[in-house]
Amino acid sequence: MPRDGTATRSRILDAAEGLVLEQGFAGTSVDDVIASSGTTKGGFFHHFATKQELARALVERYVAADMELLDDLFARAEQLSSDPLQQLLIFVGLQEELATELASSNPGCLYASFMYEQDLVDETTRELIADAVRAWRTRTREKLAEVSERYPPRVPIDLDALADQGLAVYEGTFVLSRALSEPELLRGQLRHFRTYLELLFSPA
């Protein structure tokens, strides 16, 4: 086999991810990606037959990293406590730690980028994102089931909707952060989510 091309491929994906988060997918031309990644037309289309395929690869990589993070956070939380409520609170708490670290750069999520250009996204890419969102929902929902069994909530609540809130906090805060140019909002929003869980399930 000839020389290795995976490094170039990664550089293209890195550049594209950054550009898409700043300008959207339709707003990012292939030439933009080429210039930003330091490659050429030939190089780009050697790795990605079409721009749509770049989108798919971009989302695939992003989803994979996201799923790894989700697994890692839950694994660490479950290691740090055996109580389901504590596990859930630690799960959110760990995210607050991460939010503090990553508050420097412009916040955003590829899911939102592509969901606000729905019509331009092919079905398989859509489904990749949908599966990722469902994974957050399902994992959180399962933990909530354990929690609410041991600690009946103080008021009747919709556990399914509550499970969605974890991700919704991210997506919503990203939009506000961008609009206000205040990249550090995420931590405070996650903190409120944790407080809500505490109030809901802590025995009076």
Add this chain to the structure above:
Amino acid sequence: MPRDGTATRSRILDAAEGLVLEQGFAGTSVDDVIASSGTTKGGFFHHFATKQELARALVERYVAADMELLDDLFARAEQLSSDPLQQLLIFVGLQEELATELASSNPGCLYASFMYEQDLVDETTRELIADAVRAWRTRTREKLAEVSERYPPRVPIDLDALADQGLAVYEGTFVLSRALSEPELLRGQLRHFRTYLELLFSPA
């Protein structure tokens, strides 16, 4: 004066708003807008000198409607009760009502559309959105000040961050709704926000 053109202008804005919410701004061509609004190149560029100006007009109209909604909701809430906590809870409750009605179509927000194409948005348009977001924050924040004075929160919280949560719930839920093709999520998320406020401020 010749015949009235405001109707055509509105039709263009209506068509453009729908298209931008589905495909993003960069993903929506002027020809798309023309076709969807049933006008022509001449007609379009008579009302908007450039595509950027369309963006500005789009955001201007959207912000105006949003500010009107914000005022209306607070006014109704303050009319329905004299207690600040009840006013805040009614404020959210009214939004739940609206969410139920509007659950039919594909949910989304122009603020998010443009914030995920930041680099393509000129500064004045950016500032329009920022002002709107700040209006939600400020109005909610003022009410929260009243509330927390009369009903000290059960746990120490960041009132500024809490004020942002009202809008963040919308933006976050829209992304999830789109990803999962479940347009009815908003009501449940708003409901949780209301429950959180209740738990925080209701006297034990």
Add this chain to the structure above:
DNA sequence: TTCATAGCAGACCGTTTAGTCTGTTTCAAG
């Protein structure tokens, strides 16, 4: 009735876009 002007129609133009094609370089297997 005229006529000035806003409202609109649609052909047209230069640029940008995604994608192609031909060629050159690298490297490992034979």
Add this chain to the structure above:
DNA sequence: CTTGAAACAGACTAAACGGTCTGCTATGAA
């Protein structure tokens, strides 16, 4: 040391894009 295929480079193209321009039409003021 050859050779063949993968990894690029970069000129090129057809279509789509934002925007211009010329002209027609409707309407209210004089």
